[in-house]
Amino acid sequence: xxxxxxxxxxxxxxxxxxxxxxxxxxxxxxxxxxxxxxxxxxxxxxxxxxxxxxxxxxxxxxxxxxxxxxxxxxxxxxxxxxxxxxxxxxxxxxxxxxxxxxxxxxxxxxxxxxx
Amino acid sequence: xxxxxxxxxxxxxxxxxxxxxxxxxxxxxxxxxxxxxxxxxxxxxxxxxxxxxxxxxxxxxxxxxxxxxxxxxxxxxxxxxxxxxxxxxxxxxxxxxxxxxxxxxxxxxxxxxxxxxx
Numbered sequence: 001x002x003x004x005x006x007x008x009x010x011x012x013x014x015x016x017x018x019x020x021x022x023x024x025x026x027x028x029x030x031x032x033x034x035x036x037x038x039x040x041x042x043x044x045x046x047x048x049x050x051x052x053x054x055x056x057x058x059x060x061x062x063x064x065x066x067x068x069x070x071x072x073x074x075x076x077x078x079x080x081x082x083x084x085x086x087x088x089x090x091x092x093x094x095x096x097x098x099x100x101x102x103x104x105x106x107x108x109x110x111x112x113x114x115x
Numbered sequence: 116x117x118x119x120x121x122x123x124x125x126x127x128x129x130x131x132x133x134x135x136x137x138x139x140x141x142x143x144x145x146x147x148x149x150x151x152x153x154x155x156x157x158x159x160x161x162x163x164x165x166x167x168x169x170x171x172x173x174x175x176x177x178x179x180x181x182x183x184x185x186x187x188x189x190x191x192x193x194x195x196x197x198x199x200x201x202x203x204x205x206x207x208x209x210x211x212x213x214x215x216x217x218x219x220x221x222x223x224x225x226x227x228x229x230x231x232x233x
Contacts (some may be wrong), residue, residue, distance in 0.1 A: 101212035105157030
């Protein structure tokens with residue numbers, strides 16, 4: 001069965017410092033991986049995706065993610081955190097069964113960026 | 116270009132009642148998926164509609180049903196509400212993933228409907 005794990009419930013970072021939000025996955029075959037962000041009282045906003053190719057994926061708002069097949073990880077990163085990056089972040093993998101593009105989400109990681 | 120819209124924003128119901136949630140997909144999209152996000156959890160897939168048919172269903176009971184209209188908008192219906200149905204219900208739209216050209220597209224999510232069951 002496919003699954004995604006986000007081992008940290010919360011990540012605290014000082015503004016201007018680099019941030020990393022961790023994600024590991026379990027799939028058979030090639031993974032299609034996504035990161036979404038959720039602000040309070042808002043839906044999910046797409047940040048970036050890994051389908052194939054370059055292991056470093058660049059996305060919206062200065063975020064990037066590093067795909068590591070040997071470690072089955074897809075960590076979200078940003079070189080310099082902003083207070084406005086504080087939000088709930090979800091990693092997801094696309095289910096392989098069916099043709100629906102169904103997403104399987106992790107539990108989410110709250111990012112707190114302090115001034 | 117309007118994104119995904121959902122109504123209502125908030126809803127309060129009592130146990131045993133029935134509820135209908137509505138979703139309009141992003142312009143140009145033909146597929147709608149519904150997810151349930153319980154407090155402190157990641158979203159869970161309920162089902163997906165394409166061409167007015169349910170294409171795949173997650174691990175949800177028959178109390179959860181849906182519909183898609185010819186204009187691609189969709190409804191989620193929940194009957195015999197339970198306290199455990201309290202959650203944020205998210206609608207996501209996309210182009211149909213069954214067509215190879217769309218296979219790697221992302222889904223676009225609406226703001227959600229917050230359902231509280233008392």
